[in-house]
Structure formats: C-alpha cells, structure tokens
Amino acid sequence: MTKTTFTYANTAREMEVYGYDSMIKSHCRMCHGGCGVLVYLKDGKVAKIAGDPDCPINHGTLCSKGIGSLQLVYHPDRLTHPVKRKGPKGSGKWQQISWDEALDTIAEKILNYKESFGAESIVMGYGTGRENEAAIYRFANLLGTPNVLTAGHFCYGPRLATTIITCGSNPIVDYENHPKCIMVWGNNLVISNPDCYKGEPFSRALDAGAKLIAVDPRRTRIAARANVWLPLRPGSDTALALGMLNVIINEVLYDKDFVENHVHGWASFVERVNEYPLSRVEQITWVTKEKIREAAVLFATTKPAAIQWGVAIEQQINCADNNRALLALMGITGNIDARGGQVLFRPPKIKNVGQFGAHKMLSKEQAEKRLGGNRFRLAGNFAIINPKCVWDAILDESPYPVKMLFLISSNPVITRANARQVYRALEKTEFMVVSDFFLTPTAELADLVLPAATWLEMDYIGDFWKRHGYILPRRKVVQVGKCRSDHEMLNDLAHRVGQGQHWWETFEGGLDYILEPMGITWQEFKAMEYIRGELTYEKHKEHGFSTPTRKFELYSTLLEKWGYDPLPQFREPPESPYSTPELFKEHPYILITGRRQPGFFHSENRQLPWLRELHRDPIVEIHPETAEKEGIEEGDWVIIESLRGKVRQRAKLFAGMDPRIVSAEHGWWFPEKKDPLHGWDESNINILTDNAYETCDPAMGATNVRTLLCKIYPENREGDR
Amino acid sequence: MKKYALIIDHISCWGCKTCEVACKQENNAPEGVKLIDVFEGGLKTVDDKTDVIFQSNVCIHCDEPACVDSCPEQAIAQRDDGIVVLDEKTCTGCRLCMDACPYHAISFDTQKDVAKKCNLCHHRVDNGLIPACADNVCLAHCIYFGDPDAIQRQINEKHIRRNPVKNKEL
Numbered sequence: 001m002t003k004t005t006f007t008y009a010n011t012a013r014e015m016e017v018y019g020y021d022s023m024i025k026s027h028c029r030m031c032h033g034g035c036g037v038l039v040y041l042k043d044g045k046v047a048k049i050a051g052d053p054d055c056p057i058n059h060g061t062l063c064s065k066g067i068g069s070l071q072l073v074y075h076p077d078r079l080t081h082p083v084k085r086k087g088p089k090g091s092g093k094w095q096q097i098s099w100d101e102a103l104d105t106i107a108e109k110i111l112n113y114k115e116s117f118g119a120e121s122i123v124m125g126y127g128t129g130r131e132n133e134a135a136i137y138r139f140a141n142l143l144g145t146p147n148v149l150t151a152g153h154f155c156y157g158p159r160l161a162t163t164i165i166t167c168g169s170n171p172i173v174d175y176e177n178h179p180k181c182i183m184v185w186g187n188n189l190v191i192s193n194p195d196c197y198k199g200e201p202f203s204r205a206l207d208a209g210a211k212l213i214a215v216d217p218r219r220t221r222i223a224a225r226a227n228v229w230l231p232l233r234p235g236s237d238t239a240l241a242l243g244m245l246n247v248i249i250n251e252v253l254y255d256k257d258f259v260e261n262h263v264h265g266w267a268s269f270v271e272r273v274n275e276y277p278l279s280r281v282e283q284i285t286w287v288t289k290e291k292i293r294e295a296a297v298l299f300a301t302t303k304p305a306a307i308q309w310g311v312a313i314e315q316q317i318n319c320a321d322n323n324r325a326l327l328a329l330m331g332i333t334g335n336i337d338a339r340g341g342q343v344l345f346r347p348p349k350i351k352n353v354g355q356f357g358a359h360k361m362l363s364k365e366q367a368e369k370r371l372g373g374n375r376f377r378l379a380g381n382f383a384i385i386n387p388k389c390v391w392d393a394i395l396d397e398s399p400y401p402v403k404m405l406f407l408i409s410s411n412p413v414i415t416r417a418n419a420r421q422v423y424r425a426l427e428k429t430e431f432m433v434v435s436d437f438f439l440t441p442t443a444e445l446a447d448l449v450l451p452a453a454t455w456l457e458m459d460y461i462g463d464f465w466k467r468h469g470y471i472l473p474r475r476k477v478v479q480v481g482k483c484r485s486d487h488e489m490l491n492d493l494a495h496r497v498g499q500g501q502h503w504w505e506t507f508e509g510g511l512d513y514i515l516e517p518m519g520i521t522w523q524e525f526k527a528m529e530y531i532r533g534e535l536t537y538e539k540h541k542e543h544g545f546s547t548p549t550r551k552f553e554l555y556s557t558l559l560e561k562w563g564y565d566p567l568p569q570f571r572e573p574p575e576s577p578y579s580t581p582e583l584f585k586e587h588p589y590i591l592i593t594g595r596r597q598p599g600f601f602h603s604e605n606r607q608l609p610w611l612r613e614l615h616r617d618p619i620v621e622i623h624p625e626t627a628e629k630e631g632i633e634e635g636d637w638v639i640i641e642s643l644r645g646k647v648r649q650r651a652k653l654f655a656g657m658d659p660r661i662v663s664a665e666h667g668w669w670f671p672e673k674k675d676p677l678h679g680w681d682e683s684n685i686n687i688l689t690d691n692a693y694e695t696c697d698p699a700m701g702a703t704n705v706r707t708l709l710c711k712i713y714p715e716n717r718e719g720d721r
Numbered sequence: 722m723k724k725y726a727l728i729i730d731h732i733s734c735w736g737c738k739t740c741e742v743a744c745k746q747e748n749n750a751p752e753g754v755k756l757i758d759v760f761e762g763g764l765k766t767v768d769d770k771t772d773v774i775f776q777s778n779v780c781i782h783c784d785e786p787a788c789v790d791s792c793p794e795q796a797i798a799q800r801d802d803g804i805v806v807l808d809e810k811t812c813t814g815c816r817l818c819m820d821a822c823p824y825h826a827i828s829f830d831t832q833k834d835v836a837k838k839c840n841l842c843h844h845r846v847d848n849g850l851i852p853a854c855a856d857n858v859c860l861a862h863c864i865y866f867g868d869p870d871a872i873q874r875q876i877n878e879k880h881i882r883r884n885p886v887k888n889k890e891l
Binding site: 061067070191609610613 | 741743
C-alpha cells in the first residue's frame with residue numbers, strides 16, 4: 001500500500017473530489033462571535049461549510065452552529081419575502097407583499113408617529129445575532145429616538161460599560177501568548193458563544209499546560225478539568241471575588257508596581273475589601289475558605305494569568321459590581337495589558353461602532369428622553385435601556401407612549417424577563433415590525449415581518465465591534481429568495497424617511513465609510529484575509545488608562561459622579577434563602593437558568609434538524625437527592641414554578657451541583673408545533689423570571705434572570721396541588 | 722495490520738458535538754441515525770478526581786470485527802487497510818450485525834430499512850481526504866486520524882504537558 005499524506009482542510013482536493021464550483025472564505029455569525037469559514041458551492045448553492053485554517057480566531061475548527069448554517073439557509077420554513085398580517089395578532093395569517101410596499105408602509109408609520117408623538121415613541125431593537133448593532137443605532141440616532149432596546153443591559157453591554165469606566169476598554173485574554181493560568185468565571189466557552197476568542201485557543205492553552213480555575217455552580221466539563229473548582233452559591237460572585245482580593249491584598253500577592261503607579265483609589269478599595277474576610281465570604285458563597293484561598297493564591301502567583309468571563313455574571317442584580325470586582329482581580333495581579341494576560345487590544349484604524357452608530361447626531365434634548373436613563377445611569381450613558389422601561393411605556397404610556405416597535409433579530413417573548421408582561425406589551429403595540437429568518441412567536445405578534453439575510457447572504461466587516469483587534473471580511477455567498485441583510489434594509493428605509501444624506505446608494509458605501517481611515521475600500525478589504533490592529537502591550541506605562549484619572553479605577557470616579565457606590569459591593573439576590581426566607585419555605589430551591597447547549601443560540605436553531613437532534617427537549621437538571629425527595633425520575637416532565645408562573649421541562653438527574661440548586665434551560669419554543677405561537681409559554685423559562693426595577697442592577701439595569709427561587713414537582717402530580 | 726485509525730482522546734473532549742454535525746454534513750444520515758454519537762459517560766478517575774467524561778460511540782474498526790462474520794449477505798467487509806465498510810446497497814436490514822457488535826456502534830435507518838455505521842469516510846480517505854469528523858473540526862483537537870501508534874504517542878505527550886507531575890509515568 002502506498003502511503004497517503006493527509007492534510008487538514010485540503011481545499012484543492014475537496015474541490016476536485018466533490019466537483020464543487022467554488023470555495024469562498026467568509027466569517028460565520030451564528031452566535032455572538034465569529035469564526036473564519038470555508039464555504040463550498042455547487043450549482044449556485046452552499047454545499048459544505050468548514051473552518052478556515054488561516055483564521056486567527058478558530059484556526060480551522062468550527063462548531064455545530066457554524067456547520068448547521070447550511071440547514072438554516074435553505075430551511076423550508078424560512079421567510080423569503082416580506083409579509084403583512086391579515087388576521088388578529090397571533091392568528092398566524094399572513095399575506096405576501098413587496099419590499100416597496102413593506103418599506104413604504106414602515107416609512108409612513110415612522111414619520112406619522114414621529115410627528116404626532118415624537119421620535120421617542122418609536123423603539124428600535126435588536127437581539128444578539130446578526131452584527132447589525134451599529135446600523136440600527138445609526139438609524140435610530142438619525143431618526144431622533146434615544147430608545148434602542150437591546151440585550152445590552154445584561155449581555156456584553158455591561159462588559160463594555162464597566163471596562164471602559166475602569167480601564168478604557170475591554171481586556172481580552174491573550175491566548176496567543178499562552179496564559180499560564182486561566183480562571184473561567186461563569187462561562188462555558190467550549191460550547192457556548194463567547195465574545196472574541198472561542199474554545200479552540202483556550203483548549204490549546206490547557207494542552208500547553210496552563211493551570212485552570214473554574215468558578216461555576218455546576219460541574220461543567222471545564223470545572224471537572226480544573227485544578228481548582230469553586231462551586232459558588234448562585235449570585236454570590238461579587239463576594240467571592242472580594243474574598244479572593246482579600247487574600248491577594250492581605251498576603252501581599254499583588255503587583256506592587258501596578259498598584260503604586262497605575263491604580264486610583266487603593267486605600268478605599270483595601271478598606272472595602274477588608275469588609276469581606278474569608279469567614280464572611282465562606283458564609284455568603286458556600287465555598288470553603290481553603291478553596292477560595294487556594295484559587296486566589298494560584299491566580300495571583302502564576303504569571304501571566306487571565307480571567308475568561310461569561311454572561312452569567314451579568315444577568316444578576318450585581319452585574320456591574322461582578323464585572324468590576326473581576327477587573328480588580330485582573331488589575332492588581334498585574335495582568336492587565338500584559339503579554340499572555342489580558343490585553344487592551346487596539347482595533348484597526350477604522351471608524352468604530354460609536355462613530356458609525358452616529359451617537360453624536362442624537363440631540364441632547366432627545367437623549368434626555370431615553371427610557372430609564374435617569375434610573376439606570378451607567379446604562380444610560382452607553383445608550384442602553386432596560387426592557388421593562390419599554391414594556392411600561394407601551395402598557396402604561398408612562399413617561400410617554402411608545403407606539404411602534406421595530407425589532408430586528410430579536411425574540412423578546414422568549415428571551416426577556418417576565419415574558420407574560422412582554423407578551424402583553426407586544427400585543428398592545430400599535431405598530432410592530434420584525435425582521436427575522438422565521439415567523440417566531442415574537443414575529444407572530446407583528447404587523448409586518450421582513451425576511452432577513454443570514455451571514456451567508458451579506459457583505460460585512462466581521463467582528464467590527466469586537467475587542468480582539470481583528471476585522472475579518474464576511475463575504476456574500478448566496479442570495480435566498482427576496483431576503484435582505486438588515487444593513488441593506490435600513491439603508492433603503494433611511495432614504496424613505498428623509499435621512500438619505502447620511503446613508504449610501506447601497507450599503508457597500510457604508511462598508512467603504514467604515515474602512516475609509518485605512519485608505520481602503522470594501523472591494524479591497526474583501527480580497528484580504530483579515531486586518532489586525534497595532535499590537536502593543538503595557539500601554540498604560542506610557543499613556544496611562546483612558547479614564548478620567550488616567551488610572552485603573554478601582555474606585556470609579558464616573559460611578560461616583562452618577563450617584564453610585566464607586567467601589568464593588570455584594571448585594572444579596574432579590575430572591576434567596578437569606579433575602580426572602582419566607583418565600584424560601586414555599587419555594588425551596590435556587591433556580592439558575594440559561595445553561596448552554598451545543599447547537600442552540602438563545603431562542604434560535606430549534607428548527608434545524610442537525611442541531612435539534614443534538615438536544616431534543618428542554619432539560620432541567622436536578623440533584624439526585626432532590627429528585628428523590630420530590631418524587632422525580634430521570635426523563636420525567638416536571639413543573640418548575642416561581643412566583644410569576646410555571647413551565648414544564650424534562651428532568652435530568654445531575655450530581656454535579658449543590659442539591660439546593662435546580663438548573664433550567666432558556667430560549668425554548670417549539671417551531672414544530674403548528675399553532676401560531678409555537679408553544680411559546682410551555683417551557684420558556686422567562687415565564688418564571690422577574691423584571692421589577694428593584695430586582696435589576698441599579699446602575700446597568702441588568703435583569704436578574706439567573707438566580708431566583710422555585711419549586712419543582714412531577715407534571716403528573718400537578719393536579720394534586 | 723491496521724493502517725488507519727480514528728482515535729478520540731476522551732479526556733480532552735468538551736462534548737461540543739461538532740463532530741456529530743460534521744458527520745451529518747458529510748454522510749447525510751437521517752434524523753435519529755448517528756454514525757458518531759457523543760454522550761456523557763459514566764464516572765471515571767482522571768488526575769485523581771472523580772469525573773464524568775464524554776464518551777463517543779463510533780465504529781472502532783476492530784481487528785476482528787464480529788459484524789463481518791455476522792452478516793449473511795456479506796454486506797460488511799474489512800479492507801486490507803483495516804477499514805470495516807458496510808455496503809448499504811447489499812444490506813437487507815436483518816440487523817444481525819447490530820446484535821453482533823459488542824460496542825453497539827451500528828445504527829438502523831428505518832426509512833431505508835438498512836443498517837448504518839461509520840465507514841471511516843473511506844470515500845474521502847481513498848481520495849486523500851481526512852474523515853469529516855477528524856478534519857480539524859474539533860475545537861479540543863481531540864479527534865485523531867492516521868497511524869494508531871503515532872496517535873497514541875501524540876495523546877500521551879499532550880497529557881504529560883498538561884499535567885507533568887501526575888502523568889509522567891504514562
């Protein structure tokens with residue numbers, strides 16, 4: 001037998017053997033991040049998707065969602081032309097219309113509402129998925145509405161806001177230079193959808209011998225592999241971080257040069273940290289003093305070290321302080337902007353999302369009308385709003401009426417807290433437009449639905465708004481039906497509402513505009529693999545940090561100015577065994593939500609066969625002891641109930657967490673169910689979550705969807721109760 | 722002698738299941754039929770800790786494959802390079818191979834009424850291409866294809882790097 005030499009991603013051979021017509025490199029956007037991909041085409045259709053070995057983000061690897069895009073693009077249920085509703089909301093009766101009719105109708109409504117109720121009565125919104133953020137902000141700001149409803153209050157927005165006020169930008173783990181210790185905090189980056197870098201460089205860092213610390217209430221696979229696992233009580237992250245800081249400060253394990261020369265507010269910070277001795281922190285967090293100390297010492301004495309943090313810590317009442325306490329850990333250990341630590345990467349010299357978003361075009365007068373802007377002032381300063389402010393404005397017309405919702409890649413009846421209130425608000429909304437791939441439960445409540453293009457159907461500058469310092473071309477590969485990218489759609493609509501002079505003939509002009517400072521056009525960028533910004537470390541030694549004091553602000557002068565505690569503090573979750581002991585008697589379990597599953601991205605992908613096959617049903621994890629106590633067996637459908645309502649998920653017995661914790665999945669609806677609302681409230685965990693203002697992070701307005709109290713019992717016992 | 726093997730370093734597997742979908746994309750197995758199946762395994766001691774690790778069920782192309790002998794239609798054959806190939810066209814759906822396989826690595830396609838298993842993407846291997854699941858899709862880099870001895874050496878080296886003290890005897 002002759003010896004064959006095999007090489008990874010052998011494109012030339014793939015083309016030859018399978019007879020593909022072409023291969024186009026692009027940039028996936030099936031999640032919050034992006035990976036380089038190879039898209040093989042045959043007869044004008046996508047035939048195979050693989051990872052791009054030359055991409056510095058994923059190095060040729062991919063995830064199930066990326067490959068599964070093939071089934072998204074050509075899904076039989078996909079919306080491929082604009083539709084308008086014929087029957088009442090939620091009746092599922094739709095009529096096909098032309099793009100011109102759709103956009104003219106929307107333009108007319110926008111102009112009428114603006115004239116009669118002010119531009120603020122129109123709320124634009126987006127979810128997480130299609131990198132359309134900057135275009136939507138641009139449209140809204142030019143229209144004059146300060147109200148852009150996003151996930152930014154409790155996802156990534158807090159990371160941007162808290163890092164900017166603390167050290168000028170978001171520090172990203174420098175996997176390229178091999179961290180020797182990685183602390184993964186509330187993140188399951190190997191199967192979820194992390195920002196910037198994905199699981200691949202993380203895996204390689206571990207294979208190279210990096211020490212691993214995991215902070216997670218559940219024994220994830222990452223926690224299982226960790227040198228130290230801290231299974232904290234859900235919602236106690238700030239206390240745990242302050243406890244670790246206490247060890248690092250009192251055992252003098254911090255970086256003295258950094259603390260002496262580059263931080264603001266050291267003395268007050270130390271005073272605050274000393275309010276959290278390990279004996280107190282152990283009581284709050286349920287993690288032993290010894291474990292906390294072990295992790296703190298390992299993290300502080302291994303150089304370089306980095307924290308890989310996830311969204312779990314942001315969807316809590318302590319959102320901003322969780323982030324700020326973790327930033328303090330990165331900072332005082334000397335890992336900020338250190339090679340192999342966490343770096344304030346510089347993006348290429350392009351017009352950034354802030355400039356493209358045209359925030360300066362929004363008048364001060366209109367900006368002051370931002371819903372909840374006076375209540376959640378950290379969020380307000382970053383043009384982010386708390387969703388309840390919008391629902392209240394629709395339902396109670398307070399402080400002013402919201403008449404129109406324009407939701408682009410967003411499914412809030414599934415993904416926002418207190419889903420019943422969201423539903424009532426959408427039901428009452430006078431005019432609502434949705435742009436999406438499918439008629440989702442949210443879209444079913446709209447007046448008009450626009451067919452959105454997937455990442456395979458658009459040109460864009462991938463990772464335009466990320467902080468790893470790269471931009472990568474997303475190249476249009478195919479056209480499906482009459483689908484249009486959100487960017488092209490808004491560019492067209494902009495001309496119809498009189499803001500055409502700030503837009504372009506086609507959106508390619510917008511891409512040229514972003515790239516202009518680099519002296520290149522989209523067509524030139526499209527011919528490149530990627531562009532990386534200038535790579536520099538320890539910039540603070542020369543320039544300080546981009547904060548009011550030019551220091552790393554352990555003590556935030558901006559939070560102080562906005563009327564908040566300038567130092568991180570731990571607040572007990574709004575519902576917990578300690579804050580609501582009476583409720584805990586009736587609802588004796590701590591419910592955590594949002595455990596990630598391969599294949600799904602929030603409420604997306606449940607109609608894609610390859611991905612649904614990975615995970616058929618909504619699963620709630622219950623400790624075997626708890627299951628026995630409640631008469632629940634593996635695979636039973638069970639009812640999870642909170643003060644707000646109840647839903648059903650299927651039980652899986654899982655011993656890798658405290659028996660007092662129950663862990664449910666989020667994002668569930670059932671595209672296969674033929675009723676128009678597709679079982680939106682059957683297993684949707686946000687039926688159970690709360691969105692009352694006092695349960696949200698006071699500065700960021702983050703809704704606490706991660707930690708609440710529940711009861712749980714077998715479905716067939718429901719009648720007895 | 723075995724020329725090719727598909728070996729999965731289960732200790733490194735994160736359970737992301739990308740390999741399953743890469744296999745679907747290549748082999749287009751119908752819903753419910755998995756030629757490679759990743760699932761949570763039982764308890765195992767790894768680096769002195771009790772741990773649940775992911776396991777995968779995929780044909781291991783045994784040296785003496787029981788399925789070959791069990792098939793009355795001779796639809797399953799082992800090639801000289803060790804790859805065990807099930808030919809769907811010859812299969813009559815009697816399911817005897819499924820009973821014979823000690824690893825339960827053979828599935829059944831109820832639509833076509835035939836047995837299905839991983840043929841180690843022999844249609845790719847014969848054309849100089851790596852099997853779909855092993856073609857660098859795995860973000861943990863834990864799926865290996867090639868010479869079995871060389872792979873085992875690579876895996877051992879990786880484990881020593883990861884934990885020099887505990888794994889030095891490997």
